[in-house]
Amino acid sequence: MELYVPILVLAVLAAGFAAFSVSIAPFTGPKRWNRAKLDAYECGIEPTPQPVGGGRFPLKYMITAMLFIVFDIEIIFLYPWAVAFDSLGLFGLVEMVLFIVTVLVAYAYVWRRRGLDWD
Amino acid sequence: MTSQVPDLWPPSAQEVVFLLLGVVALGSALLVVTTRQLVHAALWLVVCFGALAGGYLVLTAEFVAWVQVLIYVGAIVVLLLFGIMLTRAPIGRSAGLDSGNRVTAATVAVGTAAVLVTVVVQGFATAYTPLEPGGGAAATLGASIFRSWVLPFEALSVLLLAALIGAIVLSRTDIRPANPAADAGGPAAPTTPPHPPDPAPPPADGSGATAGETGSGRVSRDGG
């Protein structure tokens, strides 16, 4: 646990500084009220209360996030494998090849179904 | 695992921190289900996962703790946030967040908790293991996963495969119900073709997803 004390110290410092800056901001500058200034920026037109497209964003973002989770998990398994590789040897290599090939099948499917294409 | 009972009183600093983290996790979990603002619920979920990660850290499972941060906080809640942003997440409080099944849900939750607590207490009430710093580091973990737990590890790859394929199938817009009229609850108009045979070359003006969605919407309107 002693290893984490310095991180905590730095976290307190950084968070304190950031929170201080954000909370001091309203008091350091002038205040000149103007209705248009408080609108969301939309190139000068009346802002729409809803996000663009009525909240219909491309599903691509969801697929990217899904892919991210899957590959993140793969990375998480690659790390201990890499560290322990010397003691695992050939057996470890075969295991990881099987694992990666299985995930790559999914990857190939996504690619084939244009899940990686943005247009 | 030993069965030697350690001194439980006075509690060590680690035990106090662990208890506090548990309280934080529980409190933020409650806030997740009670807050009326969707994005704030997701943020409380982050706090909950963070407290869990802290718990792992106290138990010297360092690798697992950071994996908790990396996967749950860094990936899964981000997916949730994307999901919220992709739909019309209203700002401020939203009504209708409660489903009608509150009682059932609460019963199931309490039941699950009761079963888990009973099992853990029954199974491990007299088992104690010493906390050794470094016991949860990557090398130890790697050696144990890739020697003793090979099958679960390989099975996991199949799970990931299934998850990805599921995501793609759900988001594909060129797979439609075989009979769109059945969905719309009426006979299909014979004059309108249900949909173009296969949108293999995508329309040049927009993404395949958008075009597909509007297409299916039109089809069901025609059908009804």
Next chain:
Amino acid sequence: MNPTTGPTLVDFGHDPLWLSIIKAVFIFVVLMLGVLFGVWFERKLISRMQHRYGPNRAGKFGLLQSVADGLKMGLKEDIMPRTVDKVVYLLAPVIIAVPAFLAFSVMPFGPMVSIFGVETPLQLTDLPVAVLLVLAMASIGVYGIVLAGWGSRSPYAILGGLRSSAQVVSYEIAMGLSFVAVFLAAGTLSTSEIVAKQAGGGTWDVFGLEIPQPSWYAISLLPSFLIYAITMLGETNRVPFDLPEGEGELVGGFHTEYSSSLKFAMFMLAEYVNVFTVSGVAITLFLGGWRAPWPISIWEGANTGWWPMLWFFIKLVLVFAFFVWVRASLPRVRYDQLMAFGWKVLIPLNLAWILLYATLKALRVPESNKAFILTLGAIIVVGGLAIWFRFDTLLQRRREAKAAQIEEEFEQLREEPEAGGFPVPPLDLPHYHGVLPAGQASTAVKEVTSGSN
């Protein structure tokens, strides 16, 4: 501590609290000053690359320009648009700034030194899973982007936030994969031990002069390093991957609504601290850490005491200069190119390289079954190539189909220029082909073919 390789994990966790506080304050102050003068350095360097002077008014050589800018930011009106979600809007700058600083806590700056009589490594702390902490902090930083975009309730901000976070998570995968080869080689996740592993290689004898073989992972694991160098640009949203700031389409991206004041300063700060963090990781994991490179390391004392901090700093400046150089040289890529590059090129290449390296490493184990490993390797290579060719032909066919479609549209447009409802100028006026109008046929005025006119 081993005097030749520097501190390892066992040297950490013995600092008294006051020493931790001193180190943390030091890192914090260095990073703040680094941002101030980093901005100045970037502006100055890029100006010289573009034959300009850059900032030269505030202070000598314009050194105080960033200080002046920071003060100005503080004295600006703080605008909080009416529509924002106040909690999230205020939380986002804090969330983006804090993890950026935290990642620096595991960065090794030097070997053991004595501070006020306490022997301690020049590093805030080290963990058995230190690199994982860096990655985790990067993934928490994504929240700052998503929340800033969502909390602002402006289409530009929300679209910029989505885009930017999708980009960051995509490049995080490639980045995480590029570390795997380093861990394979070093056998540890701790930053100080990775630096120690890069301490020594063999030596070449050239005319009686002993030149040590480079032991940096940047050289022995070159593919990983190249991929990392690309992903660090993508991860920090820097040119050529600075899509979130595509002014033409997104105004300011996720921080559009943080128009002025210190809240915007937080985003600026986080961006530069993140650049320093990825540079620091590049140095630690690939460029030998704080160790002096060969010609300097002939001097005995180069890797002892406080000197290594200077080597680290020089390396940091050089890597940062690389960022600026790239910014001065490359145009911004398109979003689909960005994602395609990340997912279709970097990730498969990375996985193939990891497997190749692991195979080579397994071959080096003396009692291993070489024939089996070679067969396995051959199967992997052939399978990978087969899949790649299949995809390549498939994509080629798609590309041809698309090109044909575009060609068809052009044909149609050529037939009737007003197709599509927009009045378009005729596509082949004579001067498009270099033919001058009749009046200008004389060569009295020389045609300026390039440059400004």
